[in-house]
Amino acid sequence: MANVLDSLDSVLLMGPGPSSVNPKVYQALSRPTIGHMDAQFTALMDELKLSLRKLMFTNNEATITLSGTGSSGMEAVMCNLVEEGDQMLMITNGYFAERMVDVAGRLGAQVDTLEFPWRSPIDVDQAAAKIKGGSYKLVGMVHGETSTGVINPIEKIGPLVAQKGGLFIVDAVTSLGGNELRMDDWAIDALYSCSQKCIGCPSGLSPVSFSPRAMEKILGRKKKVPNFYLDMTLLMKYWDGSPRAYHHTAPANMYYGLYEALSLIHEEGIEKVKARHIATHEHLAAGLQGLGLSLLVEKGHRLPNLSTVMIPEGVVDLDVRKELRGTYKIEIGAGLGVLAGKIWRIGTMGHTAQKEHVDKLLGALKDILGK
Numbered sequence: 001m002a003n004v005l006d007s008l009d010s011v012l013l014m015g016p017g018p019s020s021v022n023p024k025v026y027q028a029l030s031r032p033t034i035g036h037m038d039a040q041f042t043a044l045m046d047e048l049k050l051s052l053r054k055l056m057f058t059n060n061e062a063t064i065t066l067s068g069t070g071s072s073g074m075e076a077v078m079c080n081l082v083e084e085g086d087q088m089l090m091i092t093n094g095y096f097a098e099r100m101v102d103v104a105g106r107l108g109a110q111v112d113t114l115e116f117p118w119r120s121p122i123d124v125d126q127a128a129a130k131i132k133g134g135s136y137k138l139v140g141m142v143h144g145e146t147s148t149g150v151i152n153p154i155e156k157i158g159p160l161v162a163q164k165g166g167l168f169i170v171d172a173v174t175s176l177g178g179n180e181l182r183m184d185d186w187a188i189d190a191l192y193s194c195s196q197k198c199i200g201c202p203s204g205l206s207p208v209s210f211s212p213r214a215m216e217k218i219l220g221r222k223k224k225v226p227n228f229y230l231d232m233t234l235l236m237k238y239w240d241g242s243p244r245a246y247h248h249t250a251p252a253n254m255y256y257g258l259y260e261a262l263s264l265i266h267e268e269g270i271e272k273v274k275a276r277h278i279a280t281h282e283h284l285a286a287g288l289q290g291l292g293l294s295l296l297v298e299k300g301h302r303l304p305n306l307s308t309v310m311i312p313e314g315v316v317d318l319d320v321r322k323e324l325r326g327t328y329k330i331e332i333g334a335g336l337g338v339l340a341g342k343i344w345r346i347g348t349m350g351h352t353a354q355k356e357h358v359d360k361l362l363g364a365l366k367d368i369l370g371k
């Protein structure tokens with residue numbers, strides 16, 4: 001019988017994630033599996049914690065990776081921090097912020113939303129007025145909104161939330177590793193991300209971090225965290241306990257991959273990695289405009305690792321994406337929610353963020369669109 005794996009294409013991943021994986025990360029993933037309580041493995045977990053703290057610019061002890069995709073990070077932050085009846089403000093301008101509203105509501109938060117259009121950043125003055133006028137225990141936002149390609153000015157919001165004694169929650173699934181993000185300086189109390197975008201590992205892990213104030217709220221809960229698998233009090237006994245307490249069978253090889261991907265970022269230098277993402281994005285934006293295509297988001301508010309392009313009149317979304325994938329072995333993403341069929345989402349994240357990859361895509365689009 002033919003092995004299906006033998007027929008898998010090698011695809012240049014230029015969608016909203018996963019991004020292409022550095023061969024060194026693949027090598028790391030194939031190292032021998034060891035036990036999740038083995039001393040060599042727990043030593044690797046210690047290194048992972050330090051490496052993540054460095055990437056997030058935080059001193060938070062409670063900085064670990066969850067064994068689940070970015071969505072597990074969203075669920076974890078909410079199920080640990082939300083207690084039935086908590087007043088929460090969600091500042092939204094896209095699909096993933098709306099998903100945060102849904103997740104928080106399912107856990108019994110009283111969610112108030114401040115909504116902005118799906119192509120512009122949030123308005124800081126309006127957000128400030130709402131935060132000052134309320135008494136929210138939690139305020140949540142998405143940093144890099146993957147559904148629209150907008151980067152939100154979260155650095156201006158955290159201090160306002162802190163002044164009122166609330167906790168600031170940030171979705172950094174698309175932004176971490178490719179953008180300026182300083183958890184402690186920006187007064188972020190809980191942050192979650194993923195392995196498969198700017199970090200450049202396959203999907204399956206969700207780095208998270210909780211500030212001491214956030215951990216205080218979790219430890220002071222009236223009722224247990226309503227989810228065993230994502231309970232930070234239990235997870236910290238595995239990551240930090242002495243002795244460590246078994247919680248789940250951590251996927252060792254995925255942790256190797258994350259470790260290697262983070263090491264590659266630190267070897268290159270966070271500032272240089274950020275600059276590479278910006279330069280690649282600018283190269284892409286100029287090239288797309290050269291093909292007569294326009295971007296959804298105004299310059300100045302664009303997420304430098306995910307560009308959203310308007311699909312020209314008369315062009316069939318799926319036909320183009322199918323041809324890119326079939327003939328050119330390139331994946332780009334479709335629009336989500338109200339933007340489905342209207343935009344393409346082009347990711348230049350992690351190992352994908354290189355000008356030669358952009359040139360390959362631009363050449364293919366030129367052929368397909370007959371420009």
Ligand SMILES: Cc1ncc(COP(=O)(O)O)c(C=O)c1O
Nearest residue numbers: 069070071096146171173174194
């Ligand atoms: C901003 C944002 N939040 C959350 C998620 C969910 O992450 P995952 O698909 O890894 O579960 C995504 C996925 O693309 C995302 O872009």
